[in-house]
Amino acid sequence: MFIVDSVQDIQDMARGAVLLGTGGGGDPYVGELFVRAQIKNGRYPKVLSCDEIPDDAFVLSIAGIGAPSVIVEHLVSEKTLHRILARAEAFYGRRVDALISAEIGGANSMFPLALGAISGIPVLDADGVGRAVPHIEMTTFSIYGCKATPGIVMDDSGNVVTIEAVDDRMAEDLCRVVTGAMGAMSFGALYPMTGKQAKSFAVQRTITQTLEIGRAIRTAREDSRDIFESLIDYLNSWDNRTARILFDGKITDVTHDTRDGWHFGRVTMTGLQESSDECVVEIQNEFLVCRLNGKTITIVPDLISILDRESGEPLTGEMLTYGQRVKVLGYSADPMLRRPESLEVLGPRMFGIDEEFQPIESLFASA
C-alpha cells in the first residue's frame, strides 16, 4: 500500500503513463492536474496491491472514453466522477471496494486515481493491459473472461446509458456510438470484477511502474546522468521484460489520417550521423510496428515509445513533428499479452498487419 501525497509523484506517474501509452491513450495532463489539486487540498489517492484486497472484493474500472482532442477541451468534472460512482453502486447493487485502471497507458491511468482521491476508495496497483490499446476487448480482463459489461456510460450533462453487450467487441461498438452522441467524450464504469479476478487477470504493479519510469527520467535529468541508460536499466529490472533503444534520429516525415474513428499515421526518421538508416513507425492510435530499413524490429503488443532525445520526455503521436530529434524505445509487453489467446485479440493481424508477432528479444537482439 502506498499513498500518493506529493505533486512530484503524480507528475512522475503522468510522464510514465505517456511512455506506456505508446503514442496513444490520450495525454494524462488533464487527470494529473485534477489529482494535483486534490493533493494540495490533502485528499490523497491510496494505492493497494492486488494481494491486499479480499477475493470477494468488488472491483470496478472508471475510464474516460473519447477523442484526446476533445478531452483537452471538456477536461473532467468532479461532480461527474461522484455521480458515476453513485450510479454504478446503485446499478451493481453493491459498494465498490477498489478501483482499477482499464489501461495504464495515457489518460486512463489518472481517472481512477482522481476518483480515488475524492471518494477515498483505494486504487489497485494494476491495470488491464500494461500499455494503451484502442479497444475495450483488447484488455487482459476481456481476454481472460471478465467482461466489460454490464456497465454504464455517462456524460457531464447527466445522460446515462447502461450497456449489456453479448461480447466485448460489441461493447466497444456500442460505447463508441454512445460516446459519439455525447460529443465524443464520456465516462464509463466498466469491467465489474472480483478481487480474485483482479489478482489473476490484471497486469500487476503498473501504477508503480508509471511512477518509477517518470522518476527514472526526472532524476537522471536532474543529476545530469544519461537519461536513456537510467530508463533502460529501470525497465530491464522487471523480471521477464526487455527494453532496447531501437533508433536514434530525427523525424523527416509525419503523416496523419482518420478513417472510421481510427487515427492512422506514419513517422519516418533518419539517423543523425550522415547515416542512411531509415526507421519507420506505423501508427494506429498507438505505435504499432517499428521497422528499420524495412525490417520489423518491434511489433504490437510489444511496446514502442518515442522520446525527445535531449529531455527524455515521452511523446504522444499528436506531438510528433518534422525535425524533432528523438529516440525510439522498444519494450517487451507483459508476458500475459504474448500468450496465444492474447495475440488472437491484440496481435498484429488484429490491426491489419500481415505479420506474425515476434518478440523484441528475437527481432532486435542487441543495440
Added chain:
Amino acid sequence: MSGSGFRLGIDVGGTNTDAVLMRGREVLATAKSFTTADVRSGVVNAVRMILDKAPEHRASIEAVMIGTTQFVNAFVQRKGLAPVAIFRVSLPKADGVPPLAGWPDDLVEVAGSHIYMVGGGALYTGKDYAPLDEDALRAAAEDARAKGLKAVAISANFAPIRPDIEEKAAAVVQAVMPDARITISSKVGGLGLIDRENAAVINATLAELSERVIGSLQTAIADLEINAPIYISQNDGTLITTETASAFPILTCSAGPTNSIRGAAFLTGLDEAVVADIGGTTTDIGFLLRGFPRETTAANYIGGVRTNFRMPDVLSIGIGGGSLVRKGEGGWTVGPDSVGFRLAEEGLIFGGETLTASDIAVRAGQAEIGDPAKVAHVPDETVEAALDNLHQQIEDAIDQIKTSNHPLPLVLVGGGSILISRALKGTSEVLKPAHAEVANAVGAAIALVSGRVDKLYDVGAMGREDALEQARKEATDAAVAAGAREGEVEIVEIIELPMTHMKSGSVQIRVRAVGPLAALA
C-alpha cells in the same frame, strides 16, 4: 505611400534599446542606448542618435517596427501584473480542473484566485451542450466589480469553433464592468482549454502594463516627429499593429529571440545556422532553419505557466559580458551569475572590483572597451583558463541545439560576441556580421505580416481539398487584415490533426500565412 522603403527597426530589451534605419536590404545607420524605466526616453535616445547620423531621412520613414521583451520580462519577474477576474463558461463540464490549476503558487497569488465558473459551452460539433447562464455570469461580474478588479479573462468550451459564446459572455461582463479590459481565449489560443485559458489569463495580467508601454512607444515616436505607422513584432517574427499589441501583449512574448535569429539570417544571408545571442547575463542559442527560428514542439511554458504558443527553440546558458569569473575547486569558471547592467560600475575595466567575462576579453586583446590598464595584472593562466571554460560551455550548448553532427556556421550577435575568439567545435565557421550588435532591431525591421487559423474542419463532408482550401483562405484573409499586401501572401505552414474516436473526417487544421507589409509597397 511614396515607396521609399525607409523603415526604422527598434528593439527594446531588458538592458539595451537598439535602433536601426534600413532602406530595402541596406542598413543605413545603427544606434544603441540604455533601456529606461519609462521605455520612452530610451527609445527617444536611440532614435535621436540615428536621426543625428541621417537627419535627411526623417520624413522618408514609412514604417516603425518595434520588438520588445518588456511584457515577457514583466510576467517572468511578476512585476506590474494586474489581478484578474477569470470567467469560465463550461458548467456542467470541467469543474474538476479550475482555472489556474498548474500555475506556480507565487503567480496564483499575483493573479489572485478570482475564479467564476458558469454554465454554457459547446461540443466539438459546434452544438451547445448548455446555454450561457447569463444571470450567473452577471452576478459573478458584479462580485468582480465589487472587488475592484479591472482585468478580465473569459474562456469557454470549444471557443475556437464557437467564439460567439465568449463574445456574448464578454458583452454581458462589459455591461457590468464598463472599465474592464477583457481578453477572450479564442483570440489567444487554439484547441486545448487549459493552455488557451492560461494564455488569456497571462494576457489579462499584462493588459494594463501593455497599454502603458505601447502608449509610451507611441509618444516616443510622436516626440521624434516621425509620421509613420508603428508595428510591433510578435512571437513568430511577423508584425502586428499597436492596437493588437496593446490588447494582446502575450503575442510578443518570444519576439526577442525570434528577431535576433531572423536578424542574424538577414545579416549573413544564411538559411541554416546556429545563432548565439550573447548579452550581459545570458547567451541564447537558437537554430535558424529555412530563414526562420526552429520552434519547440512540446508544450511551452511562459514564466512557469503552460500555453499552446509555439516558441523559438532557444537554449539559454548563464554566459554574458557581465558573467562573474571565479576560481572554484574545479578551476576557473565563468557564470552563471552576472553583474548584469552594473557591469559599467563593477567590471575591472570600468574601475570596479569584480572580475567579469568582459575583463577577460579585454585582457586577451579581443576587445577595446574600458581601460585595458586596469586588467594588465590578471595573469595569462587565468585568462586562458577562463576562456577555456567559456568556450567549452558554449560548445556544449551548440551541441545540444544541433540536429546533426554535420558542422554548421555559427552566427554571433549581441554585445557579448566579443567574448568569443576561438574556433568552436561543431561549427564550420564563426561569423560576426556587420551590425551584429543590433541584430534584434534588424530582425524587427525586416519582419513580415502573418495570419493564422486553427480550427476543426469536417473533412468528411467538405472533402479534404476543400477544407484545406478554406483554411488557407481564412489564414490569407487574416494576414491581409493584419496589413499584408494582397496577392503576395504565402502559406508557410499547414498542420492537420485528425480527431480519433469521432465520426470519420473531423480534422483540426492549422495554417499560417505570411506576406510583406502593404505599407511598404
